[in-house]
Amino acid sequence: xxxxxxxxxxxxxxxxxxxxILVLVFLALLPLYLGIYQTQLLTYGLIASIAALGFNLLLGxxxxxxxGHSAFFGIGTYTVAFLARDAGIHxxxxxxxxxxxxxxxxxxxxxxxxxxxxRIFFGIxxxxxxxxxxxxxxxxxWITGGTDGLRxxxxxxxxxxxxxxxxxxxxxxxxxxxYYVLAAFALCVVMMWVIVHSPFGKALQAIRDNETRARFLxxxxxRFRWIAFLISGTFTGLAGILWVPxxxxxxxxxxxxxxxxxxxxxxxxxxxxxxxxxxxxxxLVFTYLKTYAVATTEYWQFLLGVVLVLLVLxxxxxxxxxxxxxxxxxxxxxxxA
Amino acid sequence: xxxxxxxxxxSLFYASVLFLIAAGLSLIFGVMRIVNMAxxxxxxxxxxxxxxxxxxxxxxxxxxxxxxxxxxxGAAVVALIGAVIEPLLLRPFYRRAEEYQLLVTFGLLxxxxxxxxxxxxxxxxxxxxxxxVVPSMHIGGFIYPGYYLxxxxxxxVAALGLWLVIYRTRFGVLLRATSxxxxxxxxxxxxxxxxxxxxxxxxxxxxxxxxxxxxPSQAAVxxxxxxxxxxxxxxxVIGGLGSLQGALVGALIVSFVRTLMIQFAPxxxxxxxxLIAAGVLLVRPTGLFGSA
Amino acid sequence: xxxxxxIDLRKxxxxxxxxxxxxxxxxxxxxxxxxxxxxxxxxSLVNLISAQLTPDSGQILFEGKDIxxxxxxxxxxxxxxxxxxxxxxxxxxSVFDNVALSIFSREGKAVNMxxxxxxxxxxxxxxxxxxxxxxxRDKSAALAGGLAQGERKLLDVAVAYALRPKLLFxxxxxxxxxxxxxxxxxxxxxxxxxxxxxxxxxxxxxxDVVFRYSDRIVMMHxxxxxxxxxxxxxxxxxxxxxxxLGAPLST
Numbered sequence: 001x002x003x004x005x006x007x008x009x010x011x012x013x014x015x016x017x018x019x020x021i022l023v024l025v026f027l028a029l030l031p032l033y034l035g036i037y038q039t040q041l042l043t044y045g046l047i048a049s050i051a052a053l054g055f056n057l058l059l060g061x062x063x064x065x066x067x068g069h070s071a072f073f074g075i076g077t078y079t080v081a082f083l084a085r086d087a088g089i090h091x092x093x094x095x096x097x098x099x100x101x102x103x104x105x106x107x108x109x110x111x112x113x114x115x116x117x118x119r120i121f122f123g124i125x126x127x128x129x130x131x132x133x134x135x136x137x138x139x140x141x142w143i144t145g146g147t148d149g150l151r152x153x154x155x156x157x158x159x160x161x162x163x164x165x166x167x168x169x170x171x172x173x174x175x176x177x178x179y180y181v182l183a184a185f186a187l188c189v190v191m192m193w194v195i196v197h198s199p200f201g202k203a204l205q206a207i208r209d210n211e212t213r214a215r216f217l218x219x220x221x222x223r224f225r226w227i228a229f230l231i232s233g234t235f236t237g238l239a240g241i242l243w244v245p246x247x248x249x250x251x252x253x254x255x256x257x258x259x260x261x262x263x264x265x266x267x268x269x270x271x272x273x274x275x276x277x278x279x280x281x282x283x284l285v286f287t288y289l290k291t292y293a294v295a296t297t298e299y300w301q302f303l304l305g306v307v308l309v310l311l312v313l314x315x316x317x318x319x320x321x322x323x324x325x326x327x328x329x330x331x332x333x334x335x336x337a
Numbered sequence: 338x339x340x341x342x343x344x345x346x347x348s349l350f351y352a353s354v355l356f357l358i359a360a361g362l363s364l365i366f367g368v369m370r371i372v373n374m375a376x377x378x379x380x381x382x383x384x385x386x387x388x389x390x391x392x393x394x395x396x397x398x399x400x401x402x403x404x405x406x407x408x409x410x411g412a413a414v415v416a417l418i419g420a421v422i423e424p425l426l427l428r429p430f431y432r433r434a435e436e437y438q439l440l441v442t443f444g445l446l447x448x449x450x451x452x453x454x455x456x457x458x459x460x461x462x463x464x465x466x467x468x469x470v471v472p473s474m475h476i477g478g479f480i481y482p483g484y485y486l487x488x489x490x491x492x493x494v495a496a497l498g499l500w501l502v503i504y505r506t507r508f509g510v511l512l513r514a515t516s517x518x519x520x521x522x523x524x525x526x527x528x529x530x531x532x533x534x535x536x537x538x539x540x541x542x543x544x545x546x547x548x549x550x551x552x553p554s555q556a557a558v559x560x561x562x563x564x565x566x567x568x569x570x571x572x573x574v575i576g577g578l579g580s581l582q583g584a585l586v587g588a589l590i591v592s593f594v595r596t597l598m599i600q601f602a603p604x605x606x607x608x609x610x611x612l613i614a615a616g617v618l619l620v621r622p623t624g625l626f627g628s629a
Numbered sequence: 630x631x632x633x634x635x636i637d638l639r640k641x642x643x644x645x646x647x648x649x650x651x652x653x654x655x656x657x658x659x660x661x662x663x664x665x666x667x668x669x670x671x672x673s674l675v676n677l678i679s680a681q682l683t684p685d686s687g688q689i690l691f692e693g694k695d696i697x698x699x700x701x702x703x704x705x706x707x708x709x710x711x712x713x714x715x716x717x718x719x720x721x722x723s724v725f726d727n728v729a730l731s732i733f734s735r736e737g738k739a740v741n742m743x744x745x746x747x748x749x750x751x752x753x754x755x756x757x758x759x760x761x762x763x764x765x766r767d768k769s770a771a772l773a774g775g776l777a778q779g780e781r782k783l784l785d786v787a788v789a790y791a792l793r794p795k796l797l798f799x800x801x802x803x804x805x806x807x808x809x810x811x812x813x814x815x816x817x818x819x820x821x822x823x824x825x826x827x828x829x830x831x832x833x834x835x836x837d838v839v840f841r842y843s844d845r846i847v848m849m850h851x852x853x854x855x856x857x858x859x860x861x862x863x864x865x866x867x868x869x870x871x872x873x874l875g876a877p878l879s880t
Binding site: 195210218 | 702
Binding site: 059063065067113116117119120121123124125127128129131132135136139140258259262265269299301302304305306307308309312313316 | 366372374426429430433435436437439440441443444445446447448449450451452454455563567570571573574578603604605606607608610611614615618619622
């Protein structure tokens, strides 16, 4: 007996879209009230959120904890640097158009090695991999500039229509670049949202929850993990691509060295890795947290370590997880619709 | 020919150090099923503590052979640190998902790395005095530090000692029983908590000993822990996590490849090692001696 | 028509012979019960057929084709599915998503990342239909981890059923469930399965359930088949009765 299929409720999605648009408008208006330094910081925060979103596809949705995402971040930054130095390219669009496939290719290759394993071995392999890359970039200094790194001058935006030279160029660049990154951020959020709510996203979560049963549904576990790894690395690579024009220089220590991977892990944990918005919140909050920590004490790494341990002990679901638990407690008991 | 012998001895020397670190990591994993991300940093602490102790001993005018005792002393300090860490920081997480354990030990890594910087600053610390007191040998036309042979000896003793403890003592039986089935062991009245903290302390001792024996030949520097951790990871990936033989064989392979690469193409040393590890995993996904 | 056939299947664990030369034949359309005491080899046999174990020797033929060493996903594609004795669900996903995933996987749509899972009308309709048949429709939005035990068992079967297999193995679908719920579960399972013309093999310990619902009963003992027949034939078999119940059944 076939009952009527109830129509798909669009209301929750409309409300979500509305909230997202409001947040976007808020973010778009912020630079009008913030100085250059704060705008730049916020840009870094958005970039960190993009990296965290990519990372969390693996952790939150696929159940794989990678300690080597700095590799993709660094691949992004160094690709841009090489394009600038060796191909004379100074267009942001070209950086993205060429850099993304390279990040994707690298993720595909590295993922092939790593996803054959789970849990501890996966963590070990990803960490080791990122450090192999670090040591290569460090030691092959005649190609990569070694510890001094490579400089990247301000690129042109929007197909060369926006260039930044002359007086006040820095301020204009920071301002324009913020909106550029904001647009990229919005796109990334939408794309990731679709991905995690797609059949693919559900399959990943199933594999995370119960690998055996997923296999007995006919899902090819390794293939799904590999695709997730590919997407994850590409997003983080994009973050690197967006980061380096703002920072102006890429060195192995701030892109490929293991603390960068640690930072990315931190952002996911801080925001909460079982929620979609967790990494976004984490990326933004962490950027401010770290800036404050670095400014306050020489031993900010110690501070971060302590906060990390406290997070795991006391707030394992992160900021967003804790907030949503709070909201659920306050909401009157209603039937699960 | 003499150069070959020297290279072999160098490899064995480094293999001893790697074995100490990797065996500690494997022991902890074998008994407690956790990977301590701060394990390399503990090795670093061993190096720094030992170098500092040696410096103090020499400054106090102690006979240098007494300064030799700084080596086990340094390792013991690390073991003590481990004995404090395990019940405080790790025990709350055994019931939790594995990710949280990795995250906690990663946080520990951050804390300890900066702790090293706090106590000893950013400058390298040496303990040459210890190495200098050991007579050198002549191999072919070359002078070779006798200290390296002592370290090789320590490595062999450690391997044998661990094997004896794990497979020939009552404590070893407790260790193996607890690693097989924690709940069962507990139900049988074994003090699982004691077994855990002992196993962890022994593992940390090994890591500390690795740092302690290497520092007379190589200055203690910031970041040495991470470099060692990566190599230790490669060792256990090749040899298999939780296996003593695996740590030995893995350490030998990694060390010999490393010596080879340093001769011919030092920049890609780590890349080659990683490729070898990846290759081993393709054929034996749990490493050469690992269990599924 | 013979759907599944094992030829001299053997599997040993150390000293224990889990399957000792098993020649198992399943005909299309049957509702078959596989019974035997604990350790008789029932679960091992099902594990061998569903690719969770590889046999030491022997063959497994499905629809005439040799699947002895086929990987899991190929056997599922061929039309073999199973549910699990210890409930094996995706606890973090909703009841709806659990079943929908089977359908997505079956249709080859599970890799699709460019469309929202909720918005696939065909999958949605079929999923709600299946849930309805199993009486879980009004729980579709609840998390699988939060259901009562009986509902979880039904969901476990529904997830396997949604793969629309030709041959469905049900591993103790009523174990761990109260006696009152057992009947309800088996009523649902057997009516859905028969209506869907799925061939079913049920591992069961509860002999009341077995006698009430099966077309055919196969009994295993120490890795070998001891008896094979209709409920009436089995009931009359004294050897079976003494092994299963310790004394011959009085009719």
